[in-house]
Amino acid sequence: MARAHVTTTINGDVVDFLCEADQTLLSALRDELRMTGTKEGCGTGDCGACSVTIDGRLVCSCLVLAVEVEGKAIDTIEGMADGENLHPLQKKFLEHAALQCGICTPGILIAARSLLERNPDPSETEIRYWLAGNLCRCTGYHKIVEAVLDAAREMRS
């Protein structure tokens, strides 16, 4: 079967790639475009490691077909920092050691940014429920929640 041609915008850049009809966006990002910042943790939408946004909407890229993103705007972890300047969330994760192995971290950062765009002043409970789809086995979530609260505070001021 002929591979499909997809044109999309990733982190502000127009990107073209070829993919199979049943290939996931996660696979296209990692295997076709070699953007490996987005991680695979389960492939079934249970862990959130592959979180990206499509047209501003938070999704698991393992549950999106690459052919669907024609003409859409995708944001991934690679576009989060502005050059060497870290996003406030990244800065706070660093300060609080809100990551350990780091495999879930890109997905959690993308999810947390999406939360703060909707709600600049979330409560601890709101953060915990918003991140319910992002599993982390290392941190026990505590420092992640602290870092998001702290980043929200900084971004508001």
Next chain:
Amino acid sequence: MAGDLLGKPIPRIEDRPLLTGRGRFVDDIHLPGMVHAAIVRSPLAHARLRGLHRGRAAAVEGVVAILAAADLEPHLATTTLSVGLPSKAYRLVVDRPVLATDEVRYVGEPVAIIIARSRYIAEDAAALVDLDLEPLPAVSDARLALRPEAPRAHSGAATNVVAEFTMAYGDLDGAFASAAHIVRTSLLQHRGVSHPIECRGAVGHYDAVQDCLVLWSSTQAPHSHARMLVKLLGCDENRVRVVSPDVGGGFGPKLVFYQEDILVALAARIVGAPVKWIEDRREHFMATTQERDQHWDMEIAADATGRILGVRGHMIHDHGAYTARGINLAQNSAQIVPGVYRVPAYELRVTLALTNRVPVSPVRGAGHPQGAFAMERLLDRVAQELGLDRAEVRRRNLIPPEALPYRLPIKTRGGTEMIYDSGDYPACQAAALAAIDYDGFRARQATARAEGRYLGVGIANYMKGTGRGPFESVTIRVGPSGRVSIYSGATAIGQGTKTMLAQICADAIGVDVARITVVTGDTGTIALGHGAASSRQAVNAGTSVHLAALAVRHKLLQAAAIHLEADATDLEIIGGTIRVKGVPAMAVGIGELADALAGLPGYGIPGGLEPGVEASRHALFEALTFAYGTTAAEVEVDIETGAVAIRRYVVAHDSGMMINPMMVDGQILGGAAHGIGNALYEWMGYDAAAQPVTTTSAEYLVPGAPEIPRIEMVHIEIPTPHNPLGVKGVGESGTIPAAAAVVSAVEDALAPFCVRIGETPIRPTRILELIAASRR
């Protein structure tokens, strides 16, 4: 400046790439011409393998090779993975074959490897390999396995008892004969899978230029992997290199050398192209080692005041279908039962049963949570029998600080004595009780009860022998660039190991952390290593770094003294510069010294010093250092649905002197979350035919952010005398007491129903059953 960094919460040096999507995990490695592997696995728990038909799979476009056992045999010096830690307790030798030949013994056991142009194609083709299997009766439960009429997990074996041993000391008969109270309890302890968010994976690459087979594996122990590869391939050590790249969490099972490690390495050589294999989540539940079930029948003898006189019992341990690590889990469980308490007499008989389930190996805590759970349940039973407060019963039995060092008449697996080296157990328990306001709890409970709400509090103490030796190798080298490099056999799997080592090194030498590069988990850079396990790296690698760094500092000062024509005692190291105290202009960079000590052809080394600025150390550790602590949990149980909510959770612990408190926090918090998962949610289910029934994260129930409460910590820092840093391990501390504390709290909440809980996890369905049974 030297001596000012230990105990500081400095940011982790690992984090910047991980935060920006530039981590390099095994699945992020891409090599030109790389092909992809999928594993054909047994769909049955036990069957005779009569044949394998590759026709349909071979016809798939893009398939490069299909390799079964017979295809690999000519390339292998041995076809089994002999990895079991030595012990006299074995009754059967059951090593895993590289690929199954005539019999498969667990669901997920590798039978063949498919190499294809893409992972999608390899996986599709794997599904098209037809296995000719004749089903055999499977053993799915360790207790049933021990019945004489039980089918054998390995056809033709005389027994399913893979190992048995007894751990004992003291006058047990006397203790039980004189006891005012004897209490019995039976426990079913389940622990589940490791579930790192990164599954396993490997990339094999035969480097023809170097004539070297390189294996990048998501492993906690690259050096033991390299030793296994040498043994399996029958080759020269120089022909094999194993690298552990960024590892997305280990938690125990990534310590094991797996079939896939040799399969990927060998396939790369056979097909002449780099081969990548990435485990998917379903495979993780089927084919990665796990901890599982232990069945305990225990009794405790106590005097009239609740003092322990003796503990005895029998434990059956599910070993799985093969020996993938050893009998260490059962040994750990057995030897830690007495824990922080004075137990004058003790005997535990242990039987390890083969089942047709994936082999077991350590998962964070490695048998210790079960040992702690057994002891803590017994103490709750004593409290109930005597009508005493549960904390008070514990307090009366804790080993007092003046009794330390305290020798437990039990030997570790290596034959060394268990000597509790340092600590204050009563103070730790008191700190946890104070933090959770234990004294105020009964009033909170009464108020809630009046509103129809059921609160409970539970406490549990734990003990963990940490820093298991024999050693961890370290070399520290200063280069002409002025950078300080640390090479270690320690392996970084997310705990902050690189930061920990850099911090110790910077503290000892006096250079900035930013000047240090840490290279871990690469057999190409250091000859020996043991890796991440047993809460050991801060003690073993940390001490080696400390000693090597002191030697490097000494060398730098010697060289600088010659260079600056000053007395070494008048010098100080600031950042990357050595200067005469009070005379900043009299200074030399450490890179400049390293350059001078690297020498020039025909010229002498300044001052006749030994060339180079480097030192290697392998600090040896025979004895363990014992970390301990107390967890207290307050829960609310919904008696109509059986739902449990944790309201408060406190961990008081002593892991000795903290190198980086922020990272110690992280270890405790993550470990506690894992233990809470074991207490309330996580269950790796199998049916009667030994088919796994929980093969997604959603079915298995890893706790998420809403389930895990805020965790309060009390750090107690009592240095161990066993190492110059005074550090004890902390990696597993949070996990060990969690289930014991939470279950105790649930039982306390349900006190009006006199419910007794002897199992983990304790889930809503079971709670309602227990309440209903108590009402009958």
Next chain:
Amino acid sequence: MVDINYAAPDTLDKAVALLARTGGAKVFAGGTDVIVQLHADLIEPELLVDIKNIPEVRSIAAEKGGFRVGAAMPAMKILDHKAFATAWPGVIEGVALIGSVQVKGRATIGGNLCNASPAADSVPALIAAGAVCTIVGPNGRREAPVETIVTGPGKTSLAKGEIIASFFFPARAPHSGDCYLRLTPRTEMDIAVVGVGVSLTLDGSGTCTAARVALGAVAPTPLLVAAAGAALVGTKVDAAALAKMAAAASAACRPISDKRGTKEYRIKTAAVIARRTAEKALERARAN
């Protein structure tokens, strides 16, 4: 193995034509179930018909005093619709539990219904609400109440080539309230062991004039339990009426035992959750 094709038509007619023409065609909306099934080789469609480019299935609008919700609206967009959320808080509760934020960014109520899982979280709430599906197919349009769609695990009453285009939620009478509650081992990101949707209406004196009670995860299909609703009608929804309703809910259960809960557990807790759900719906009805 079959090669898969993908099409994204922009009208329902084109979608229906594609579905009718191709033997192994499957409707594709949020993809949260389909992609997982595809990669687990549980389904092998020749053609995926993505309906997300069809405006009619991607909108939400007021209609006849009620609302029409496109079947392929992502759950997060429904949750963000203030007027709908005010009118149907119970439906919102069901939709909010479909999965994580990420899953809800994609998952649709049409898909949640057509996947035909007995435990689908939005379905009991839709049934309690009395929502009606508009279905488009080779033979034109038809309407069907939500409770008639699922006929068994993974099975629906939709004919070949039919697509659910939208759901109509009727106008709300004064003093009406609805609620959806479920029981799961984890708080979030879990599959219901028991789910209950209740919608009820009171008259000016607080007497219940209409009530619908629907159960999920306790039978091969979501259930509309008429006897449970009837137990509330004509009462002040007092403790006795609630107990009778809960007993009727329990009696309707035909659950299985599985890894999430035993049969006995489901039957027992269905009554508890039904009572709690009705109490919450009542509180909302009284406040309206």
